Amino acid sequence: MPEPPGPGRLRAALRTTVALAACGAVLAAAVSCGGGTSGVAAGRRNVTVFAASSLTDVFSDIAAAFEAAHPDVEVTLQFAGSSRLATQINAGAPADVFAAADERTAAHVAARQVAVFARNRLAIATPPDNPAGVTGLDSLTGDDLVLALCAPDVPCGALAEQVGGPELVAAADTREPNVRGVLTKVLLGEVDAGVVYLTDVAAAGDAVRGFAIDHPASTAYPLVLLSDSPEAAGFVDFVASPPAQDLLAAAGFGAP
Amino acid sequence: MSAAAPKMRGHTSSATPAPPGAASAPPRRREVRGRAVGGLWLPAGIGLALLVVPVIGLLQRAPWSDLPSLLGSARLRDALVISAVTSAVAAGASVLLGLPLALVLSRCEPALRRLVRVAVLLPMVLPPVVGGTALLFALGRRGLVGQWLDTTFGWSLPFSTAGVVVAATFVAMPFFVITAEAGLRSADAGLVEAARTLGARRSVAFRRVMLPQVAPSLAAGAALAWARALGEFGATITFAGNLRGRTQTLPLATFEALEAGRPAEAIALSVVLLAVSVVVLVSLRDRWLTR
Secondary structure (H helix, E strand, O other), X not given: OOOXXXXXXXXXXXXXXXXXXXXXHHHHHHHHHXXXXXXXXXXXXXXXXXXXXXXXXXXXXXXXXXXXXXXXXXXXXXXXXXXXXXXXXXXOOOOOEEEOOOHHHHOOOOOOEEEEEEEEOEXXXXXXXXXXXXXXXXXXXXXXXXXXXXXXXXXXXXXXXXXXXXXXXXXXXXXXXXXXXXXXXXXXOOOOEEEEEHHHHHHHHHHOEEEEOOOOOOEEEEEEEOOOOHHHHHHHHHHHOHHHHHHHHHOOOXXX | OOOHHHHHHHHHHHHOOOOOOHHHHHHHHHHHHHHHXXXXXXXXXXXXXXXXXXHHHHHHHOOHHHHHHHHHOHHHHHHHHHHHHHHHHHHHHHHHHHHHHHHHXXXXXXXXXXXXXXXXXXXXXXXXXXXXXXXXXXXXXXXXXXXXXXXXXXXXXXXXXXXXXXXXXXXXXXXHHHHHHXXXXXXXXXXXXXXXXXXXXXXXXXXHHHHHHHHHHHHHHHHHHHHHHHHOOHHXXXXXXXOOOOOOOHHHHHHHHHHOOOHHHHHXXXXXXXXXXHHHHHHOHHHHOOO
């Protein structure tokens, strides 16, 4: 295995260096292909928005509409479970606006201004063929059924515990870090059912089957303003305005 | 690789021709060494700081007085048990399946060996989350092999403790195979030949002559595999999910605690994993620290 010292080793080292450089070039090419619009254009101001996973689709649309209305402002979006985003913000992450999936999580960060902009309810998502014959909340507690819930500390997990009680918690086979993680496991067919938001079922379209949960509990989405920048305040106002509220309603979110 | 290092050093030192005046040799070597270090102190120091400062940062934030109560909590105990069991089984599986693989590697045709070695090394360089995704599409309920396992035997690996073991073995076994293979290849095959000509059966020659020679490599490989299995995160959360008492290992519990705004718990768990890593290093000291 050890190569003899001398030109052979040098050549081998050179070969490795060339290979690594090629890898770097491939990565760079991939980045430049994918990110035509993501580069920070000169002169554009930035608003960084941290948003709950369940807002993934609708906030991408809202940000695009906001950018169309304010060509000089660029919105940077980051989606994750609300509790992770709150932890990151408290650790100094440079977010200007935080859209959390419940008020308890939003209360963990020091805010300048908080206003509820949407509501959501839970639903059950199953693969299209519904392999375990799910009919509703009561049918989730069987032993044979593979069930995914959100982690206890993310809003969708806390709400699921409130709605389904300890029987539902005991039936869970995995607790995913955010609601889109639950949805993915359903989309892949790796679980028989997942408890997600009504809006996640709508966003997945025909790829999942949705079942309503007959329970009045809902969650309120607060929008938290974290910075003094006028653009950030502008974005917060925009989310409350009719164009954004129409997008939220179209995605299945309830009015604040 | 590690087995190759001493050989190289022996080679170069014996190859260095003794200068005519033997007495002048030691001071010259010392002079060269001193000059080489001089300019390197700064980058070397920055490099070392990058590795050491995070550990210090962790330790200075550790809630030492609360540590016993934190580690005694039911949630952390569950994670401790899952981690201890799954990493031990994964290390065992790595040895049981990895030793035959290492033997085949050390004996087969060079062309085939290169091919097999790429397959063995791939999980080592692959991002673990990619490994977990790959496992999901291979052994998941609707995966290539998993579908068959599910319909034929009713076995489903994702979201089970067995799934944690599979994910950990996937990332850990290469460490054992590579270390064991290096040991096997540097062992003296002539001794086994001699034992065979003296009438020892193949199995006896292997057990009594080969194994004692390669035992340190096998032990080091097993320790490395175990440490890697214990630290496994990406493949586990992707493939086996995250459920307390079933698939939530120490790294997963650390992640969840940090996500949930329970930093003290996350630090306590990190200190445990750090301590284990130090123990592994100390147990491998003959291999890495004293050379």
